[in-house]
Structures are given as C-alpha cells and as structure tokens.
Amino acid sequence: MTEVHKDFINSKNFRVSVAPMMDWTTKDYRFFARLFNPNIILYTEMVTTGAILFGDAKRHLDFNQQEHPLVLQLGGSDPKDLALCSKMAQDWGYDEINLNVGCPSDRVQNNKIGACLMAEPDLVATCIEQMQQAVQIPVHVKHRIGIDDMQSYEEMLHFVDTVAKTGCTYFVVHARIALLKGLSPKENRDVPPLRYEDVYRLKQERPHLTIEINGGIKTVEETQQHLKHVDGVMIGREAYHNPYLLADLGESLWQLPPPDxxxxxxxxxxxxxxxxxxxxxxxxxxxxxxxxxxxxxxxxxxxxxxxxxxxxxxxxxxxxxxxxxxxxxxxxxxxxxxxxxx
CATH class of the missing domain: 1.20.120.1460 (Four Helix Bundle (Hemerythrin (Met), subunit A))
Structure with missing residues (x-):
C-alpha cells in the first residue's frame, strides 16, 4: 500500500465505496471501475475463509495494483481462520479488511457466515479482535440494521457497541433488515423497507464511530444528502449497471475532470x-x-x-x-x- 493510499484510507474525510457483490465485483470489474474515479473505495466479492485456506488462494486474492484503495471482504465465523486470512490479505497488499455480517443467503447461513452473525455479537467481537491483532491495516464490519426477530434500533446498537469494544471504529450499515426465513437474497435487497433514519441515529448517538450507509442509493444527489448525516456512502448495483455514476461522483464530490x-x-x-x-x-x-x-x-x-x-x-x-x-x-x-x- 502506497503512502497516498494510506493517507486517503485513514483520512477523516467522507468515503464513497462500491459494495462487494458476488460474481460482479471481480478484479476485471474493479480494474474497469477504477478508470472512472481514483478516490472510490473498491471491495472484492465476499471471499470465505475456507476458499482461501483450502482452495486456490491466489485465484481469490490476486488483484491489479491499479485497483487501490481496495478492501478484501471476508466471510467466516472462526476467529482463528479469520485472523489467518487477514494476515494473508495484509501480506497480499490489501488496504483494509471487512467482515461480512450482512449476506442473507441460505448457503452462507448454513456455514455461519453473513447476516446470521448479527444474532451473535460476542462472537463477531471475538472475530474482529483476533483479526485486528493479526494485522496493522484497518479491520471493519458490514452489517444489517437487523435480522428476523432482531429488528429494533436498540438491538442494532447493542451489536455495534459490543463490536466497538474491541477498538473497531468503522461500520458499514445496510439500512434494511434481513429476513433469513422466507425471503431470497434478491428479495432481501428490495422487500424490507429502507430505514435510513436508524443509520443517521447511530451516527448521532455514536459520533466517535465512522458510519457508512448502504442500501438503495443510486444518484449523486442521494449520495450528497446522505453525507450530511454519515461519514460515508456505499453504492451497490447502480455502480455496476451505470458505472459512469462513479465519474459523476468524482466531479461533484472531488471536483475531478470527468473521464471520456x-x-x-x-x-x-x-x-x-x-x-x-x-x-x-x-x-x-x-x-x-x-x-x-x-x-x-x-x-x-x-x-x-x-x-x-x-x-x-x-x-x-x-x-x-x-x-x-x-x-x-x-x-x-x-x-x-x-x-x-x-
């Protein structure tokens, strides 16, 4: 990681990122996306610890140097495995590591990965603590505002506070609950209503934490509005289907000349x-x-x-x-x- 990347990642300025999306945010897409805007934070697809430790680590971890600043999103719930993969990610050259506590698919639930971990904040805290001890680069969490019967703001706050006790100060919050029983992953992206006000409130009540909002954000204007309330904005499918949005964001937020x-x-x-x-x-x-x-x-x-x-x-x-x-x-x-x- 260059000093420029390090300064940008650790700055107190707002952040805008492209969400990790399975089969979409591959290294080919990320190389392409970087051409639109040098300041956007890019994420890998979620990579499970098992895929890295027992599969082809090079295939899952390799990236183009032009992709920086780049975050590896890990899926897993075994603290030791997550710590080992975090160390591998740091050695590979990633700028940050993110733990997935938001994916609602049946497959990851069965392996105790993703949104189901919101029900176990102490386990998530242990995972984050051991990941932090293994590396010097930032480690953070992407989570939902709730799951199933755990839908209140107070329950989300308890989750965040539990994890924050480890020293983790950065949370990416998808502003929808995930209904793990009865809805497909696609439906979980659209059916539960967006509750942006819960994410705003989290930032207001925990001002020392860096809070990035995710969910249903599609335009420059929406991004600017959210940045009045939180520290960062994560954009998902719109950044894939309409990648020139990244250039428009560069022009409006960083005064960058728009690329042809x-x-x-x-x-x-x-x-x-x-x-x-x-x-x-x-x-x-x-x-x-x-x-x-x-x-x-x-x-x-x-x-x-x-x-x-x-x-x-x-x-x-x-x-x-x-x-x-x-x-x-x-x-x-x-x-x-x-x-x-x-």
Whole structure:
C-alpha cells in the first residue's frame, strides 16, 4: 500500500465505496471501475475463509495494483481462520479488511457466515479482535440494521457497541433488515423497507464511530444528502449497471475532470489483451463493461454487441466502439440542427 493510499484510507474525510457483490465485483470489474474515479473505495466479492485456506488462494486474492484503495471482504465465523486470512490479505497488499455480517443467503447461513452473525455479537467481537491483532491495516464490519426477530434500533446498537469494544471504529450499515426465513437474497435487497433514519441515529448517538450507509442509493444527489448525516456512502448495483455514476461522483464530490468514455475503452484494450493472454474468456470481461454507455444513444446496440458471447475478439469490441461514436455524433448533429431551426 502506497503512502497516498494510506493517507486517503485513514483520512477523516467522507468515503464513497462500491459494495462487494458476488460474481460482479471481480478484479476485471474493479480494474474497469477504477478508470472512472481514483478516490472510490473498491471491495472484492465476499471471499470465505475456507476458499482461501483450502482452495486456490491466489485465484481469490490476486488483484491489479491499479485497483487501490481496495478492501478484501471476508466471510467466516472462526476467529482463528479469520485472523489467518487477514494476515494473508495484509501480506497480499490489501488496504483494509471487512467482515461480512450482512449476506442473507441460505448457503452462507448454513456455514455461519453473513447476516446470521448479527444474532451473535460476542462472537463477531471475538472475530474482529483476533483479526485486528493479526494485522496493522484497518479491520471493519458490514452489517444489517437487523435480522428476523432482531429488528429494533436498540438491538442494532447493542451489536455495534459490543463490536466497538474491541477498538473497531468503522461500520458499514445496510439500512434494511434481513429476513433469513422466507425471503431470497434478491428479495432481501428490495422487500424490507429502507430505514435510513436508524443509520443517521447511530451516527448521532455514536459520533466517535465512522458510519457508512448502504442500501438503495443510486444518484449523486442521494449520495450528497446522505453525507450530511454519515461519514460515508456505499453504492451497490447502480455502480455496476451505470458505472459512469462513479465519474459523476468524482466531479461533484472531488471536483475531478470527468473521464471520456472512449478513453476508458482505450485503456481497457491493453488490459483485455493481457487477460486473454492469461487464458481468460473474453465474455467474462465484456460482461462488466456493458453499462459504459448507459442512458446514451446506441447503448442498447452496444450491450447487444458485447453480451451473450457476441463479441469474439478485440476487433468486435473496437467495431462496437466505432458504432457508438457514430451513434452519438448522429444524435449530436440532430440536436444541433433542431436548435438552429428554433
């Protein structure tokens, strides 16, 4: 981790991050996302301790150096395993480590991972304590505002206070409860109502803690509004489907010059060439860049050209890029003609 990354991560300024999302926030997406904004915090997908300790650690932990600042999100509930994986993550070069206490899927529940751990704050505290003892980089928690019968603000506060006794000062709070019995993971992202006021209240009552809010946030304006109440904002699926939002955030929050979408494709080409040389299928890379031209003329044809295995080579990507340029120029010319007529 460079000194620049360290200073940024540890600064008291607001933070904006892209949420960890299974199958989505892969290293290919993260390389792409970084091109839009150098200040956004990026997260890996959740990686279980078992996958690291008993699987292919290199496959799960490797990343591109351009991805910094980067957080590894771990899934697990065994303090010793989490401590060992945390040390591995630090040695691998990650900037921070986050413990998943928010995922509602049946599979992780059965392995005592994710949101079900909210019911065991003492265990989470033990995990965080041992993770902190194993590393020098920040360790923090991403959790829900509640689960099942544990839905009150007071119960969430008890969870946070229990974990905070370890010295953990940073909490990412998904502002929905998780109903572990009866709702699918997808439904748990949409059905339980958002309770942003609970997260705001947590920050008000525990001002010494760094609180980042997550859940249903899709625009620059919403991000700015939340930052009036909390220390950070985590954006999920909107950052994937409409990645230029990250550039808009850079312009509004950090006064960064907005990057050109076609420059981003130019920067992606050598990266794609490298990944293809490593044996990666083109389709696992192109699926992450489908949203590049979201809301622009020609965006649908761009998605069609690159999805479903339609793109067979870099030449196909270059041709789709050329078609996008022409579609945008035609639209601009049409608008200019209409304005001159009026």
């Amino acid at each position: 979408r076609f420059d981003i494709i130019e920067q992606m080409i050598p990266y794609i060439e490298k990944r293809l040389a490593e044996g990666a299928p083109l389709s696992i890379i192109t699926r992450h860049i489908l949203g590049l031209f979201q809301n622009l003329p020609g965006a649908r044809k761009w998605r069609q050209a690159l999805s479903g295995g339609q793109a067979k080579s870099l030449d196909d990507i270059k041709q789709a890029t050329k078609n996008m340029k022409e579609a945008i120029l035609r639209t601009e010319a049409y608008i200019a003609d209409k304005q001159s007529e009026s």
